[in-house]
Amino acid sequence: MPNKTPVLGPAQFKLLEKLCNAVAVxxxxxxxxxxxxxxxxxxxxxxxxxxxxxxxxxxKGRGARRMKxxxxxxxxxxxxMLVADEGDGLYRFKTIGGIDTRNLAGKQVLVGKERxxxxxxxxxxxxxxxxxxxxxxxxxxxxxxxxxxxxxxVGERGTFAPNFRRIGPSVMSKSLDNxxxxxxxxxxxxxxxxxxxxxxxxxVQEEIGLRGAKVAAQYFEPxxxxxxxxxxxxxxxxQYESENTFYNTKLGLGPAVYVANASTLDDPRLVRYFEEVxxxxxxxxxxxxxxxxGTNAGRIQRAGLxxxxxxxxxxxxxxxxxxxxxxxxxxxxxxxLLHVALVQVTPSILKR
Amino acid sequence: xxxxxxxxxxxFSPSGYEEAIxxxxxxxxxxxxxxxxxxxxxxxxxxxGxxxxxxxxxxxxDEIGLMATHVDDRGFVRFTGIGGVYxxxxxxGRVRFIDGTRGVIGLEGGVFGNDLxxxxxxxxxxxxxxxxxxxxxxxxxxxxxxxxxxLGDRLVAKSMDNRVGCAVAIEALRALKSTSNEVYFxxxxxxxxxxxxxxxxxxxxxxxxxxxxxxxxxxxxxxQRDFDxxxxxxxxxxxxxxxxxxxxRIVDWMTGVAxxxxxxxxxxxxxxxxxxxxxxxxxxxxxPVGCVSIPCRYVHSPSEMVDYNDVQNAVKLVAALLKAxxxxxxxx
Numbered sequence: 001m002p003n004k005t006p007v008l009g010p011a012q013f014k015l016l017e018k019l020c021n022a023v024a025v026x027x028x029x030x031x032x033x034x035x036x037x038x039x040x041x042x043x044x045x046x047x048x049x050x051x052x053x054x055x056x057x058x059x060k061g062r063g064a065r066r067m068k069x070x071x072x073x074x075x076x077x078x079x080x081m082l083v084a085d086e087g088d089g090l091y092r093f094k095t096i097g098g099i100d101t102r103n104l105a106g107k108q109v110l111v112g113k114e115r116x117x118x119x120x121x122x123x124x125x126x127x128x129x130x131x132x133x134x135x136x137x138x139x140x141x142x143x144x145x146x147x148x149x150x151x152x153x154v155g156e157r158g159t160f161a162p163n164f165r166r167i168g169p170s171v172m173s174k175s176l177d178n179x180x181x182x183x184x185x186x187x188x189x190x191x192x193x194x195x196x197x198x199x200x201x202x203x204v205q206e207e208i209g210l211r212g213a214k215v216a217a218q219y220f221e222p223x224x225x226x227x228x229x230x231x232x233x234x235x236x237x238x239q240y241e242s243e244n245t246f247y248n249t250k251l252g253l254g255p256a257v258y259v260a261n262a263s264t265l266d267d268p269r270l271v272r273y274f275e276e277v278x279x280x281x282x283x284x285x286x287x288x289x290x291x292x293x294g295t296n297a298g299r300i301q302r303a304g305l306x307x308x309x310x311x312x313x314x315x316x317x318x319x320x321x322x323x324x325x326x327x328x329x330x331x332x333x334x335x336x337l338l339h340v341a342l343v344q345v346t347p348s349i350l351k352r
Numbered sequence: 353x354x355x356x357x358x359x360x361x362x363x364f365s366p367s368g369y370e371e372a373i374x375x376x377x378x379x380x381x382x383x384x385x386x387x388x389x390x391x392x393x394x395x396x397x398x399x400x401g402x403x404x405x406x407x408x409x410x411x412x413x414d415e416i417g418l419m420a421t422h423v424d425d426r427g428f429v430r431f432t433g434i435g436g437v438y439x440x441x442x443x444x445g446r447v448r449f450i451d452g453t454r455g456v457i458g459l460e461g462g463v464f465g466n467d468l469x470x471x472x473x474x475x476x477x478x479x480x481x482x483x484x485x486x487x488x489x490x491x492x493x494x495x496x497x498x499x500x501x502x503l504g505d506r507l508v509a510k511s512m513d514n515r516v517g518c519a520v521a522i523e524a525l526r527a528l529k530s531t532s533n534e535v536y537f538x539x540x541x542x543x544x545x546x547x548x549x550x551x552x553x554x555x556x557x558x559x560x561x562x563x564x565x566x567x568x569x570x571x572x573x574x575x576q577r578d579f580d581x582x583x584x585x586x587x588x589x590x591x592x593x594x595x596x597x598x599x600x601r602i603v604d605w606m607t608g609v610a611x612x613x614x615x616x617x618x619x620x621x622x623x624x625x626x627x628x629x630x631x632x633x634x635x636x637x638x639x640p641v642g643c644v645s646i647p648c649r650y651v652h653s654p655s656e657m658v659d660y661n662d663v664q665n666a667v668k669l670v671a672a673l674l675k676a677x678x679x680x681x682x683x684x
Contacts, residue, residue, distance in 0.1 A: 243424055243425070245421070245422045245424065245430050246421075246422075246472075247422075259419065259490070259491035260368065260419055260432075260434065260491070265367055265368030265369075265434070265542060265545060265548075266368075267368075268368065268369060268371075271491070287489070287490045287491045289421045289422060289490060290419040290420075290421050290432050290490070290491060291421060291432050301393070301548070302393075302548055302551050302552055304552070304555055305391065305392055305552055305555055305556050306391065306392040306393040306551075306552030306555075307392050308392060308393075352371065352374075352390065352394075
């Protein structure tokens with residue numbers, strides 16, 4: 001008997017682990033695309049992969065004059081590209097997406113379709129001068145070391161080695177941004193929302209400039225859009241007793257509803273709608289601090305004739321590093337909030 | 353027209369939150385336009401004329417503002433800017449939130465001293481004594497608050513950028529009793545954060561050419577350099593700005609019409625900044641664009657100053673531009 005409400009059970013944890021352990025860096029999303037296609041095919045009426053590699057799927061509703069609601073979750077993760085072969089298994093590399101190079105030295109990596117393991121190396125500490133240790137290591141000082149047998153070529157993509165684990169109330173893994181979003185969108189497609197046409201876009205190349213979303217929005221021409229992403233929680237205590245006022249979001253406070261960031265002023269009607277849905281359904285939520293950062297919402301909002309948008313994200317700590325941390329309860333509540341919002345959405349929420 | 357400008361500048365509508373100003377402008381134009389509609393991003397689109405060349409005239413109705421990022425336990429509100437908000441314009445300023453809550457901008461460390469802290473070290477004091485007592489929450493939106501000032505030839509208010517441009521568009525629509533063109537006056541949203549409303553509205557209208565009406569900078573106060581535009585010397589025909597090169601044929605057309613109608617104009621070469629014309633120029637297959645600018649002192653401060661004669665002459669120029677069939681001539 002198919003479910004009417006999304007479930008977060010052992011199958012969903014296994015799926016999140018599979019998604020997180022895949023290597024799918026911007027521009028090379030194939031491993032994740034394959035998993036997603038396999039998961040959603042039984043539940044959708046239309047499915048295609050477009051020229052950029054976006055997975056575009058529609059689960060149709062019933063009734064005349066249904067709204068088209070676009071749900072976007074980007075499939076790509078940050079990573080590296082090999083740019084020069086220095087021989088002996090050592091490669092110079094460039095980061096793909098916003099990676100702080102201070103987080104790289106000593107990290108394990110997987111590179112290429114063959115998932116060759118390696119490590120990011122730098123000069124060991126006892127060979128450095130005190131001056132060198134004062135400055136953070138730049139990309140130029142680091143190397144990916146795959147060992148002399150690796151036979152990797154320039155242009156191959158790689159990322160942090162897979163390391164998913166569930167510990168207490170948390171999941172910890174690389175690429176929670178945005179495998180959590182992709183996992184949520186898969187679960188939303190498994191259950192019916194007969195009042196609307198659900199247009200799902202698992203998009204590519206978000207981390208390098210919100211690219212796939214533009215094309216997906218131009219294809220769907222939706223009435224409105226919800227972007228499902230994962231956003232940083234910088235909620236560690238400050239060093240010297242002063243209050244942390246720049247946390248962006250906090251773990252444990254629930255799904256983060258966006259009001260504004262560098263790419264988008266989220267539509268106030270949709271922000272208000274999510275707040276009302278959350279209150280009525282008793283789902284905790286937080287407002288993501290306005291400020292920097294970008295999501296696919298910006299591109300979708302201005303594609304073609306434009307559409308009202310809002311982003312709803314799962315908070316996680318240690319963005320774009322080898323291991324991020326998110327609370328299972330936040331994942332659950334984000335899925336629940338989006339599901340109820342889809343069930344209750346009507347054209348009247350856009351009334352001015 | 354001074355009353356109209358005051359009405360518009362007294363409205364609080366930062367980018368993304370244009371509901372109030374849209375309603376004010378709609379009531380001003382509804383008896384003069386052939387058709388009025390609102391698109392997906394909230395742009396207010398008023399059509400005048402049918403069947404002729406499609407022309408889009410954009411005047412953005414949003415203003416810069418502030419958005420609350422955090423309310424601390426003593427009720428002080430941290431904030432970020434919406435659009436180009438500069439620290440110099442903030443200390444001691446007054447703001448009003450959309451719900452009417454008013455406050456003062458304070459600085460960490462107080463007011464004595466010569467340095468200028470960044471936005472992160474400022475806060476809004478709404479008179480609350482604790483977080484629970486504070487009516488503001490994260491995401492709430494505010495704009496500068498400052499009374500309108502009529503100095504005779506000179507008018508001062510917050511959000512002259514671009515409510516004075518909206519006023520010019522409204523008056524031009526009223527003055528345009530008939531036209532052989534199909535003119536779309538678009539009061540756009542979200543210009544201050546990246547000409548966003550203009551992009552989707554231009555996509556929908558698909559005009560043959562377009563121009564924006566916006567304020568521009570000024571060159572006629574102490575220390576201003578390299579900008580040859582002054583208050584009182586007439587509306588400016590924009591040659592270029594930081595984001596757009598006007599089509600030379602549009603510049604010629606505007607100059608010609610100004611000459612024929614004996615309207616003194618200035619030529620504007622702006623090194624930074626941009627307007628909705630940029631978004632119109634690059635939409636779909638692209639269109640020729642230009643801009644009619646109103647010189648404005650102290651742009652993006654709470655006290656922006658324009659010359660009333662410049663504003664009235666801008667209305668004359670825009671109405672004259674839109675009335676007759678347009679023939680762009682000359683080499684590109």
